[in-house]
Amino acid sequence: xxxxxxxxxQDTLLLGAGPSGVAPSTYRAISTNIIGHLDPxxxxxxxxxxxxxxxxxxxxxxxxxxxxxxxxxxxxxxxxNTVERGDKVLILENGVFGNRMEDVASRLGxxxxxxxxxxxxxxxxERVRExxxxxxxxxxxxxHAETSTGVRNPVEEIGQxxxxxxxxxxxxxxxxxGGIPVEVDKWHAxxxxxxxxxxxxxxxxxxxxxxxxAAMEVVANRSCKVPNWxxxxxxxxxxxxxxxxxxxxxxxxxxxxxLYQAIYNIQAEGLENVYARHMRVHKxxxxxxxxxxxxxxxxxxxxxxxxxxxxxxxxxxxxxLRAQLLDKYHIEVSxxxxxxxxxxxxxxxxxxxxxxxxxxxLLAAMKEIMADMAASxxx
Amino acid sequence: xxxxxxxxxQDTLLLGAGPSGVAPSTYRAISTNIIGHLDPxxxxxxxxxxxxxxxxxxxxxxxxxxxxxxxxxxxxxxxxNTVERGDKVLILENGVFGNRMEDVASRLGxxxxxxxxxxxxxxxxERVRExxxxxxxxxxxxxHAETSTGVRNPVEEIGQxxxxxxxxxxxxxxxxxGGIPVEVDKWHAxxxxxxxxxxxxxxxxxxxxxxxxAAMEVVANRSCKVPNWxxxxxxxxxxxxxxxxxxxxxxxxxxxxxLYQAIYNIQAEGLENVYARHMRVHKxxxxxxxxxxxxxxxxxxxxxxxxxxxxxxxxxxxxxLRAQLLDKYHIEVSxxxxxxxxxxxxxxxxxxxxxxxxxxxLLAAMKEIMADMAASxxx
Numbered sequence: 001x002x003x004x005x006x007x008x009x010q011d012t013l014l015l016g017a018g019p020s021g022v023a024p025s026t027y028r029a030i031s032t033n034i035i036g037h038l039d040p041x042x043x044x045x046x047x048x049x050x051x052x053x054x055x056x057x058x059x060x061x062x063x064x065x066x067x068x069x070x071x072x073x074x075x076x077x078x079x080x081n082t083v084e085r086g087d088k089v090l091i092l093e094n095g096v097f098g099n100r101m102e103d104v105a106s107r108l109g110x111x112x113x114x115x116x117x118x119x120x121x122x123x124x125x126e127r128v129r130e131x132x133x134x135x136x137x138x139x140x141x142x143x144h145a146e147t148s149t150g151v152r153n154p155v156e157e158i159g160q161x162x163x164x165x166x167x168x169x170x171x172x173x174x175x176x177x178g179g180i181p182v183e184v185d186k187w188h189a190x191x192x193x194x195x196x197x198x199x200x201x202x203x204x205x206x207x208x209x210x211x212x213x214a215a216m217e218v219v220a221n222r223s224c225k226v227p228n229w230x231x232x233x234x235x236x237x238x239x240x241x242x243x244x245x246x247x248x249x250x251x252x253x254x255x256x257x258x259l260y261q262a263i264y265n266i267q268a269e270g271l272e273n274v275y276a277r278h279m280r281v282h283k284x285x286x287x288x289x290x291x292x293x294x295x296x297x298x299x300x301x302x303x304x305x306x307x308x309x310x311x312x313x314x315x316x317x318x319x320x321l322r323a324q325l326l327d328k329y330h331i332e333v334s335x336x337x338x339x340x341x342x343x344x345x346x347x348x349x350x351x352x353x354x355x356x357x358x359x360x361x362l363l364a365a366m367k368e369i370m371a372d373m374a375a376s377x378x379x
Numbered sequence: 380x381x382x383x384x385x386x387x388x389q390d391t392l393l394l395g396a397g398p399s400g401v402a403p404s405t406y407r408a409i410s411t412n413i414i415g416h417l418d419p420x421x422x423x424x425x426x427x428x429x430x431x432x433x434x435x436x437x438x439x440x441x442x443x444x445x446x447x448x449x450x451x452x453x454x455x456x457x458x459x460n461t462v463e464r465g466d467k468v469l470i471l472e473n474g475v476f477g478n479r480m481e482d483v484a485s486r487l488g489x490x491x492x493x494x495x496x497x498x499x500x501x502x503x504x505e506r507v508r509e510x511x512x513x514x515x516x517x518x519x520x521x522x523h524a525e526t527s528t529g530v531r532n533p534v535e536e537i538g539q540x541x542x543x544x545x546x547x548x549x550x551x552x553x554x555x556x557g558g559i560p561v562e563v564d565k566w567h568a569x570x571x572x573x574x575x576x577x578x579x580x581x582x583x584x585x586x587x588x589x590x591x592x593a594a595m596e597v598v599a600n601r602s603c604k605v606p607n608w609x610x611x612x613x614x615x616x617x618x619x620x621x622x623x624x625x626x627x628x629x630x631x632x633x634x635x636x637x638l639y640q641a642i643y644n645i646q647a648e649g650l651e652n653v654y655a656r657h658m659r660v661h662k663x664x665x666x667x668x669x670x671x672x673x674x675x676x677x678x679x680x681x682x683x684x685x686x687x688x689x690x691x692x693x694x695x696x697x698x699x700l701r702a703q704l705l706d707k708y709h710i711e712v713s714x715x716x717x718x719x720x721x722x723x724x725x726x727x728x729x730x731x732x733x734x735x736x737x738x739x740x741l742l743a744a745m746k747e748i749m750a751d752m753a754a755s756x757x758x
Contacts, residue, residue, distance in 0.1 A: 004643060005427055006636060009420050011412050019413050019632060030633055031410040033390050034398050034582055036711045041388045048384055068584070069448045069609065072628035076609040104608040197629055203413055205447070205584055205631030228607060229483040230448060230455040249451035250576055252584030253398060254409055255634070257385060264383060332415045 029261030071195025074207030085109035095146035201351030408640035450574025453586030464488035474525035580730030
């Protein structure tokens with residue numbers, strides 16, 4: 001009998017930047033017996049997912065669907081459907097995912113202006129106002145919750161400015177959806193996408209996305225077809241559409257079962273309760289970290305409760321800390337990216353894993369490891 | 380308590396054009412507890428998937444990975460990585476998926492020549508030879524197993540011709556992989572992709588793809604970046620690569636567990652045994668259908684064992700036949716596409732569901748329904 005490597009896999013408490021932990025009910029859902037992608041039962045699941053996503057995303061947009069790819073396919077779809085060669089795009093960057101937006105949009109022929117803000121600080125609305133007074137952009141793009149830094153950007157205030165300037169407003173909500181309020185309509189967001197593996201507590205593999213009527217008008221009136229058949233919203237809208245469905249591709253059925261259940265779980269707990277829980281465990285974590293003598297990268301008012309970036313003082317090897325957490329305590333946390341590599345760890349408290357017990361388990365483990373490290377460096 | 384629509388879902392015997400049935404071991408695999416996408420255990424699963432796919436696809440290509448999207452994302456990746464604006468592409472079309480290739484390639488700026496062959500008949504190698512004598516094409520593309528008609532195209536013979544002409548050879552193996560031999564290296568195929576939800580008996584949601592060294596040289600030496608960040612093989616190769624991995628996107632972990640197990644199951648049975656089983660049940664089906672007075676669309680030597688296209692005689696309403704199979708017998712078969720809509724049904728005998736028992740259950744159900752139909756039309 002050939003070795004089965006799945007047998008080796010250890011249970012791990014996922015407290016990193018994603019994927020997050022998955023509820024037992026969602027594991028059951030993902031292993032529901034497959035049915036056809038044109039089966040009436042599957043059509044019903046599709047309808048329920050669409051209406052659930054509208055509630056979670058705070059939108060009335062008819063075009064609100066999960067794409068058949070991970071969160072990164074959401075970023076790709078957001079730009080490839082709306083950008084044409086030569087279009088001006090303003091990207092408000094304060095982390096890795098803002099930089100990725102520049103790469104994605106440039107490849108499609110956009111003329112990108114990237115405005116950089118210091119990592120760990122938010123995008124400043126007054127600067128956006130100045131930029132939009134100087135030039136007109138077809139699209140202004142921002143990341144709501146920067147996974148690389150733990151910063152929450154003031155997307156509502158900026159949304160009003162972008163709306164007044166007559167640009168399309170594109171918001172990345174990968175790490176926010178299901179953890180902090182996402183209010184697409186209130187923000188005047190025209191395109192907003194997310195992933196499933198963060199605060200939705202669903203495995204990675206689908207990307208919720210929504211397009212406002214104004215954004216869909218741009219997509220429908222392009223001078224050429226969307227240069228991406230797989231992510232063409234004109235076709236996807238017909239596949240996911242109401243009475244008359246047109247076959248496009250075979251949806252990832254099992255992932256859709258899981259997403260349905262993940263949304264169901266959030267609705268059953270109640271959105272407001274879910275947000276309150278994320279905030280409560282975040283405060284518990286920060287208080288505990290401060291007791292350990294650790295400081296947060298981000299000022300309190302811009303912190304994401306679901307993604308906590310912790311400064312690691314000189315003398316502590318953060319890679320060793322993370323390795324010991326994983327190997328000895330079976331807890332995963334994430335390291336820093338880009339300029340923050342080696343200087344921070346990132347602790348995710350997302351969805352199903354955002355509990356007091358998990359916070360306490362992590363803090364206890366960190367305390368032991370840090371005491372060991374102090375003892376061995378003193379020795 | 381809110382209604383949970385997953386509770387409504389009926390067990391269905393999937394004998395359509397896909398998705399196919401999934402083995403219990405693969406359902407267990409897909410609900411394995413999630414680990415991080417950078418976890419050493421996950422890296423091991425990735426390595427096993429790559430080597431397993433090489434065996435199944437008959438190739439030594441280092442670049443042999445699953446994409447994080449359904450089979451259609453494989454087609455997208457095949458063209459978007461290799462096509463640049465103005466490149467000549469020859470598409471050998473004898474079904475829906477050949478037509479889709481034309482759409483995908485055209486959107487990317489390719490100058491497409493589509494050579495049509497009658498649906499239900501194979502692409503003719505001598506015609507390909509003529510076309511390649513008249514003009515040079517950067518890429519020649521073909522579908523190995525046309526899911527819309529049930530035809531197996533002579534990809535090996537055509538591969539030699541394309542190779543001699545110095546074009547890149549692009550083969551769609553969505554419905555063939557795991558059902559009939561796929562021999563990428565022997566065929567001189569430069570790019571070959573598949574889906575998971577056909578003969579691999581894995582849920583939809585990933586697309587195995589392989590690029591020859593010659594194809595990767597074209598990708599590496601493009602005049603501009605691949606206009607699709609999500610499917611850029613230069614970056615994906617580094618993410619899936621050997622010793623030094625560069626983060627790209629979060630892989631669909633659960634789907635990867637399922638794909639690992641699906642490959643494991645095929646290897647445990649033995650590739651040759653799997654092909655023999657598909658052929659045996661196909662012959663049993665055809666014999667049974669002929670007893671019911673039904674004829675096949677495709678000539679015997681070009682038939683796919685895993686996808687059987689059956690002509691439905693006048694007087695039998697094929698939509699009603701399929702509806703009764705689904706509602707009363709919980710068996711899904713597929714209707715015809717395009718010009719074949721209303722004229723045929725398509726019976727899939729793929730992977731886990733390719734068994735004598737399933738063939739007999741389907742034939743018994745069809746016999747009853749057709750007898751009822753005959754009785755009620757005589758009344």
